[in-house]
Amino acid sequence: MxxxxxxxxxxxxxxxxxxxxxxxxxxxxxxxxxNSPHPQSTKTPKTTPWAWPWP
Incomplete structure (x- = not known):
């Protein structure tokens, strides 16, 4: 073999x-x-809480 x-x-x-x-x-x-990677910004985005239509 x-x-x-x-x-x-x-x-x-x-x-x-x-x-x-x-x-x-x-x-x-x-x-x-x-798409070369870019460092993310350290600034946090301004968010607002969600207003739910039911309590």
Whole structure:
């Protein structure tokens, strides 16, 4: 059974990881987020209590 021979499969595994680490990850990391996070203001908004129509 050829599956028991680890020689070709190990090289395929190593080569695929090298491709992922050198090509795919930098391409994914190069994308910029369109909505950059902004710090929220420390000012609390002025709220009014809700006036319920029934007591």
């Amino acid at each position: 050829p599956q028991l021979n680890p020689a070709p499969w190990f090289y395929i595994l190593v080569f695929s990881w090298l491709v992922i680490l050198t090509l795919v990850i930098p391409k994914v990391n190069a994308h910029l987020s369109t």
